[in-house]
Amino acid sequence: MFGVARNLRIFLSSQRYQWLSFLIYRSQGAIWLVVFSLSTLASVVGISVIYSVSNGIAGWSYYQILALSGLANTILGVVDYLVNPWNLVTNMRNGTFDQVLTKPYNPIVLVLSRQGWVAATGSIVSGLALFVYSIAQLQVNPLAILPALALVALGCVAVTLFMVFMSMLAYVLFKSANFLHWIVSIAKSTAEYPLGIYGVTGIFLLTVGLPIGIASFYPAELMFSKIDYTPVLVVAAIAIVLSYLFYRGSLWLLKFYTSGGG
Amino acid sequence: MAEVIRLDAIVKRFKTYESETGAAGALFGRKKKIKTAVNGVSFGVEKGEIIALLGRNGSGKSTVIKLLTGVLHPDSGKISVLGMDPWRDRIRLARRIGIVFGSTHPQLFWNLPPIDTFNYVRDMYGIPEAEFKKRLDGLVGTLTLKDVYRRQTRQLSLGERMKCEFVAANLHAPEVVFMDEPTIGVDLPSRMAIAEAVQSLRRERGITFLITTHVVDDIAGVDRIILLDHGKLVFDGTQERMRSQFRKSVILELYLKLGADRSAYAKLGRVMTSNDGYMKIGVKPSVVRQSWFVRMLSDRNIRDFRLSEPGLSSMLNQMYHRIDKRNKKGDV
Amino acid sequence: MTGAWRLRAYMAVLRVNMKETLAYKSDLVLTLILSVMSSLIYIIVWSAVYSFSNTSSLNGLTLSGMLAYFVVLSAISPILGWPKVVNNMQDDIREGSIARLLIRPMSYVEQLFVEAMPYDLLFFLFASLPIMALVVLIGGFGLSASTLLLFAAELLIGYLIINLLGFMIGSMAVYLTNIYGIAEGISWVFSIAGGGVVPLLFFPAEVAGALMLTPFPLLFYLPAGTLIGIVTAQQALGGIETGLVWLAILALAARTVWSRVNMAINTVGV
Numbered sequence: 066m067f068g069v070a071r072n073l074r075i076f077l078s079s080q081r082y083q084w085l086s087f088l089i090y091r092s093q094g095a096i097w098l099v100v101f102s103l104s105t106l107a108s109v110v111g112i113s114v115i116y117s118v119s120n121g122i123a124g125w126s127y128y129q130i131l132a133l134s135g136l137a138n139t140i141l142g143v144v145d146y147l148v149n150p151w152n153l154v155t156n157m158r159n160g161t162f163d164q165v166l167t168k169p170y171n172p173i174v175l176v177l178s179r180q181g182w183v184a185a186t187g188s189i190v191s192g193l194a195l196f197v198y199s200i201a202q203l204q205v206n207p208l209a210i211l212p213a214l215a216l217v218a219l220g221c222v223a224v225t226l227f228m229v230f231m232s233m234l235a236y237v238l239f240k241s242a243n244f245l246h247w248i249v250s251i252a253k254s255t256a257e258y259p260l261g262i263y264g265v266t267g268i269f270l271l272t273v274g275l276p277i278g279i280a281s282f283y284p285a286e287l288m289f290s291k292i293d294y295t296p297v298l299v300v301a302a303i304a305i306v307l308s309y310l311f312y313r314g315s316l317w318l319l320k321f322y323t324s325g326g327g
Numbered sequence: 328m329a330e331v332i333r334l335d336a337i338v339k340r341f342k343t344y345e346s347e348t349g350a351a352g353a354l355f356g357r358k359k360k361i362k363t364a365v366n367g368v369s370f371g372v373e374k375g376e377i378i379a380l381l382g383r384n385g386s387g388k389s390t391v392i393k394l395l396t397g398v399l400h401p402d403s404g405k406i407s408v409l410g411m412d413p414w415r416d417r418i419r420l421a422r423r424i425g426i427v428f429g430s431t432h433p434q435l436f437w438n439l440p441p442i443d444t445f446n447y448v449r450d451m452y453g454i455p456e457a458e459f460k461k462r463l464d465g466l467v468g469t470l471t472l473k474d475v476y477r478r479q480t481r482q483l484s485l486g487e488r489m490k491c492e493f494v495a496a497n498l499h500a501p502e503v504v505f506m507d508e509p510t511i512g513v514d515l516p517s518r519m520a521i522a523e524a525v526q527s528l529r530r531e532r533g534i535t536f537l538i539t540t541h542v543v544d545d546i547a548g549v550d551r552i553i554l555l556d557h558g559k560l561v562f563d564g565t566q567e568r569m570r571s572q573f574r575k576s577v578i579l580e581l582y583l584k585l586g587a588d589r590s591a592y593a594k595l596g597r598v599m600t601s602n603d604g605y606m607k608i609g610v611k612p613s614v615v616r617q618s619w620f621v622r623m624l625s626d627r628n629i630r631d632f633r634l635s636e637p638g639l640s641s642m643l644n645q646m647y648h649r650i651d652k653r654n655k656k657g658d659v
Numbered sequence: 660m661t662g663a664w665r666l667r668a669y670m671a672v673l674r675v676n677m678k679e680t681l682a683y684k685s686d687l688v689l690t691l692i693l694s695v696m697s698s699l700i701y702i703i704v705w706s707a708v709y710s711f712s713n714t715s716s717l718n719g720l721t722l723s724g725m726l727a728y729f730v731v732l733s734a735i736s737p738i739l740g741w742p743k744v745v746n747n748m749q750d751d752i753r754e755g756s757i758a759r760l761l762i763r764p765m766s767y768v769e770q771l772f773v774e775a776m777p778y779d780l781l782f783f784l785f786a787s788l789p790i791m792a793l794v795v796l797i798g799g800f801g802l803s804a805s806t807l808l809l810f811a812a813e814l815l816i817g818y819l820i821i822n823l824l825g826f827m828i829g830s831m832a833v834y835l836t837n838i839y840g841i842a843e844g845i846s847w848v849f850s851i852a853g854g855g856v857v858p859l860l861f862f863p864a865e866v867a868g869a870l871m872l873t874p875f876p877l878l879f880y881l882p883a884g885t886l887i888g889i890v891t892a893q894q895a896l897g898g899i900e901t902g903l904v905w906l907a908i909l910a911l912a913a914r915t916v917w918s919r920v921n922m923a924i925n926t927v928g929v
Contacts, residue, residue, distance in 0.1 A: 078450035086438045089479075093835040100844030107847040111856040115704075118861050119712040122704065151839075161432045166398045168451060169421035184840050241683035247693030254700040262707035320400065323341055324393050 072174045079178030087183040094184070101142070101187025105195055108134040108257055123259045128202045129289055130258070135196030136217065137256035137281040141249065142188025144225050147181040150232040150249075154242035156180070157233070160325025173315055176229060205288055213284035216297060219304040220280025224252075226311035227276060233318040248275065256281045272303065279304045331503055331535050332372035332395060337404035339365040339390055339558075364390040365401070366558035372537060374502075375529055379546035380539040382555035383647065388539040391555070392507045395537070396426055409502060422452065425501035427492050429508045430485055434495055441476040441483075441491040445498060452499035459498065466494045469524045486517030493521055497528060504528075506538040510545055522548060543640045554643075556650050569642055576609035578641075580633040587628035595620075609637075668765055672773045680777040687778075691737075691786050698733030701856065702726050718861050724887060727798045728858055731883040734790035736855055737782055739817045739878040742825020743775040745842040752832035752920075768917060771829075772822055779818070791886065800887055809895040810885045816902040817877040823909040824849075824874075830920045854880025860889065871898065874905040 087094050112134060116127045125133070153176060156162045165175045200210070228245075235242040256277040260268045271278035283300045286292045341362045365387045372378050382388045393399040395408055397417030406413055411420045428434075435444045449459045467473055470490040475483060483491070489509055496504060510518045526548055528534045538545060546552060552569060554562035562569065578599075581592060585604050593601065596610035614620055615634065624632055637645075680687065702725075709715070709722045717725075748771065751757035760767050795802055828845060832838045850856055853875030859867045870876060871894075881898040884890030890898075 075451055078447060082436055082439065082443055082447050085443060086436055089438050090835070096835070097840055097844075100841045103844040104847045107851040107856065110851050114857045114861050115708055117863075118717050119708045119714075121711060122707050123711055159431075160428075163393065163396075163398045163426075163428060163432055164434050166417065167396050167421055167424075167426045169418050170451070171418070182840055187844075235686070239683050239686040239689075241686035243683070243686050244689035244693050247690060247697050250697045251693065251700060254697065254704075258704050258707070262703055267703070322398070324389075324398055 068171075072171055075170050076174055076178045079175070083179060083181075083183050097184030098187035098190070101145075101182075101184050102191035104188060104253065105135070105138045105191035108138060109195065112257070123262050125259055126203075128199045129285070132196050132199035132203065132288070133259070133281060133285045134257040135192050135194070135199055136285055137253065137277070138192030139189050139196060140192075140217065140221050140224060140277065140280040141253050141256070142185045142190075142192050143221050144228055145182050145185035145188060145249075147177045147225050148228045148232065149180050149182050150228060150235065150242045150245040153180045153229075153232045154236045154240070154245075157236040157322060158240050158325060162322065163324055166319070166322070172319060173226075173229060173312060177225070200288070203289070209288050209290070212294075212297070213288045216284045216287065216301055216304070217280055219301055219308070220276060220278075220284070223276040223304045223307045223311070224280050226308050226315065230311040230315045230318070233315050237318050237321045251275075252277045272300065273307070276304060276307055279307075329374050330371045331374045331409055332370075332537065333405075333407045334371075334391075334395075335369050335405045337365050337368045337391075337394060337401045337406060338363065339387075339394060339399060339401050363558050365394065365555075367404070368555065368558070368560045369404075370553055370560060370563055372535060374535055375533045376551060377525060377529055377536045377549045378538065379549040379552050380537060380555065381541075381546070381552060381643065382539075384541075385557075386555040387558040388555055389507050390558075392426075392505050392537070392539055396424065396505055397421070422499070423502050425496035425499065425504040427489075427496045427504070427506040427509045429492075429506075429511055430489060430513075433480075433488065433492060435480045435488060435491055437481050438479060440479055441472075441488075441495070444480075444491070444495050445476070448495050448498045454499055462498055462500065463494070466497060466524070469527055470494065470520050484514075485512050486514045489513050490517055490520060490524075493524060497534075500532065501534065503535045503537070506536065506540075508539055508541065510540060510542050515544075518542065518544060543638070543643070546639065554646065556647070557654075561650060562646065566639065569639075569646075570636070575611070575645060576637065577612055577615055578633075578635045578637055579608045579610045579615075580635070581606045581608070581629055582631040584628050584630060595623075665765070668763075669769065669773050672765075672770055673776060676774045677777040677780075680781065687781070691782055694737035694782070695733045695786055695790065698729055698736055701729045701732075705729065720858065720860065720889060723798065724889060725858070727794050727800070727887045728883050728889070730794050731791060731886050732855060732879060734787040734794075735814065735817075735882055736850075736879060738779045738787065739814070739821050739882075740850060740855060741846055742821050742828060742842055743778060744771045744822050744825040745829045745838060747771060747774050748826070748829030748832050749839050752829075768826065768913070771826065775822065775825075795886070798887065802886075805892060806885060806888075809892060809899070810882055812899050813877055813882040813885060813895065813902070816899060816906060817882060819906055820874045820902065820909060821849075821878055823906070823913050826913050827909070827916050830916045833920050833923045849875050849878055852876075853878045854883075858884070858889070860884075872901060874902060874909070877902045877905075 087097075109131065112127070112130050115122070116130070121127065122130060153162075156165075165172050165179075168175060228249075231245060231248065232242055235245060252275055255263065255267075255271055260271055260278050260282045263271065268278070271282070279300050283292070283297060287294075287297050341364055343360050343362050364385075368387070368391065380388045380391060390399065394401055394406055395413055397413035397420060400414035408420055409423055413420055435441055436447070445459075445463055448454075449456075454462070467476060470493065472487070472490055472494065475487045476491060476494075480488060480491070493506075493509070496506075510521065513521075522545065525536050525538075529536065538549070540546065546566070549566075551565055552562065553560065562572075576596060579595065583589065583592075583604050583606065587604075589601055589606055592606055592608065596608045596614065598606065598608050600607035610620075705725045706722065709717065709725070715721055720728075751760060751771075757767070760770050763770065794800070825842070828838060828842050831841065835841065852870050852873060853859075854870075855878070859870055859876060859880045862870065876898060881890055881895060885895045
């Protein structure tokens with residue numbers, strides 16, 4: 066408990082200085098927040114066009130898909146906020162990561178505290194706005210939302226730790242993380258649509274491989290009463306196991322850190 | 328005095344890749360090579376010592392620092408810092424050590440003034456406010472940063488930034504401070520200020536310092552010099568010991584009348600510079616004590632002269648020459 | 660600088676940057692594969708849309724046409740959809756390494772374009788060409804010389820447009836501390852407006868008409884549509900004309916932006 070409190074304290078302190086750094090240039094801060102909202106806007110336009118020319122996707126209504134898209138954008142915004150894979154791998158490659166390893170804290174906590182993009186708040190806010198608007202249109206019972214949000218939180222943790230793990234793996238194997246840009250892009254594209262359209266392989270990959278499905282799709286299904294609690298509990302357990310594995314995996318990969326220069 | 332740092336037969340290897348030239352070579356040709364960055368290094372450091380870790384580029388100095396701070400782990404051998412294994416007890420050790428990585432890996436927030444980084448360090452190490460203020464005032468005063476630490480880091484000069492990095496690394500009253508090439512590119516006044524701050528902290532708090540550097544001026548006040556070359560320890564001792572081992576010659580500078588015949592003076596020793604009107608010669612100490620040498624200095628062709636001890640850089644150079652010679656003979 | 664000397668100098672820049680691009684080969688291969696896969700997601704999405712609508716054609720476009728469209732997009736959008744010059748400008752201007760480029764006896768802007776080419780060249784050779792060849796062969800799209808010519812012209816103009824847009828975004832690095840995020844966000848706008856997510860013929864006619872007056876369709880809809888036959892030769896020519904006008908506007912704008920950036924770098928420093 067003491068360790069958790071201590072790590073939480075440094076996380077919050079780091080956030081304070083991250084925001085201070087961000088807000089020191091207020092006008093560009095505003096630009097970034099708007100720009101990071103553009104992907105949500107792009108999603109709304111794309112989905113609206115699809116639903117204007119067809120019967121929709123896999124039996125989901127327009128607002129249900131919008132809610133799913135809002136959730137996906139929010140979660141990926143949270144992940145972007147906490148982890149910037151390119152920064153992380155570059156810092157590991159040039160040795161700046163030494164600063165993380167020489168501090169008296171869990172390195173994963175420090176990575177999540179200082180390696181993300183504050184501007185991704187734009188994605189989080191716009192995604193949330195879309196989600197809230199959509200479920201308001203659907204008149205979803207607020208009580209049905211709470212268990213779904215718990216699953217969102219678990220899924221978010223799993224996806225975040227997945228990105229940390231993949232970034233460190235990218236450093237160990239390739240010393241470069243350009244390909245992660247496309248993994249994030251694929252995660253965003255896939256998470257906005259019902260998992261069922263991707264087939265069994267797709268469902269497996271997006272639940273157990275890249276667990277974005279746990280954070281967006283299953284909570285949405287639960288909210289819209291498309292599944293009951295049994296598969297949700299299974300998925301929650303998978304999220305917990307995956308989080309643990311990615312966390313331990315990331316710490317193990319630090320053994321292969323070689324710093325930079327000298 | 329208790330030893331705070333102990334290394335025993337440390338070995339650290341890295342995998343590197345060499346590719347062929349040209350784009351086609353980059354696409355298809357790559358050879359794996361193993362580089363031994365640290366090769367059986369052993370030494371100890373006592374509490375309150377100031378140690379300079381010297382060596383050419385690629386000698387393993389920075390790797391040793393990273394091993395001592397837990398950033399890297401050794402392939403074999405044992406390391407102990409403040410009684411802890413740096414790799415295993417990294418987080419516990421980090422509370423009691425400070426590190427200055429130099430301008431390449433800063434800890435200052437770039438867009439914020441250094442005071443924000445100092446406050447962040449206070450939060451990170453849980454320094455009580457009164458104690459934090461006292462230490463900050465002390466360090467800021469010693470390093471004359473009063474007009475500096477509230478300006479944005481990106482607006483500061485390199486020397487000012489490095490002084491602030493030094494402050495950030497010492498605010499939590501560490502027992503051991505590692506400094507990895509902290510003065511590269513830093514101006515002379517800032518270098519001297521940092522050197523004085525090191526001495527001051529050692530006096531007041533008994534902090535142990537281990538400093539890697541290329542800048543010979545940085546080691547003026549150190550207690551001991553440890554010299555690494557190609558990952559091996561080749562010298563561990565005081566500057567006086569180094570001088571006595573490598574003092575092969577004293578430097579004789581002769582200011583001659585223009586057009587004077589220089590051939591006689593060339594026989595005095597190793598000619599380092601020879602121009603019309605000036606010569607610089609490395610002369611054996613035994614020669615300098617000879618009466619004929621003293622008489623020679625009164626020669627009418629010599630307008631003036633100067634005798635001096637070779638500087639540390641000159642001695643280091645001699646040492647490197649000797650090492651290279653030995654390596655060529657295969658007698659390492 | 661004579662023409663032959665200039666060409667040699669830029670070939671030298673290209674060679675060195677090609678080698679840098681190849682320095683991380685495994686990452687490069689993964690990037691090539693995943694960038695293709697990223698567009699293929701939409702094949703699954705649209706297959707589901709057609710299946711649920713229980714129809715073989717939406718807005719005149721069959722499922723096979725839609726799939727071919729996205730396969731072609733997977734072959735060209737990694738080159739046309741992301742302004743790579745932004746990556747280098749971020750470092751050059753923010754970190755100050757622009758000095759090393761400004762002291763060379765060549766235009767900084769031209770160097771930027773050449774530096775961004777290696778990845779695009781490699782992707783074009785090892786991904787774009789094979790994928791497009793497969794689409795044409797399997798899809799049975801008859802390719803006339805004129806279609807190929809139009810397609811090539813659209814690709815070239817689109818390539819110049821995305822890099823000019825990227826240059827202007829990248830120039831903001833003088834004033835903003837992180838332009839990479841901005842480029843990321845703006846590229847979504849390019850994608851939607853250019854038909855990278857939904858073909859433009861699905862947009863309402865007025866909206867599609869307005870978007871065709873922008874440079875964005877040349878990055879996605881026009882080249883892909885020309886190759887698979889959903890864009891007529893007349894539409895393609897119209898798009899090329901519009902593109903040429905935009906090229907002139909963007910080139911002029913880039914020149915103006917660059918002179919301001921240059922001044923800012925010289926007066927304020929980096």
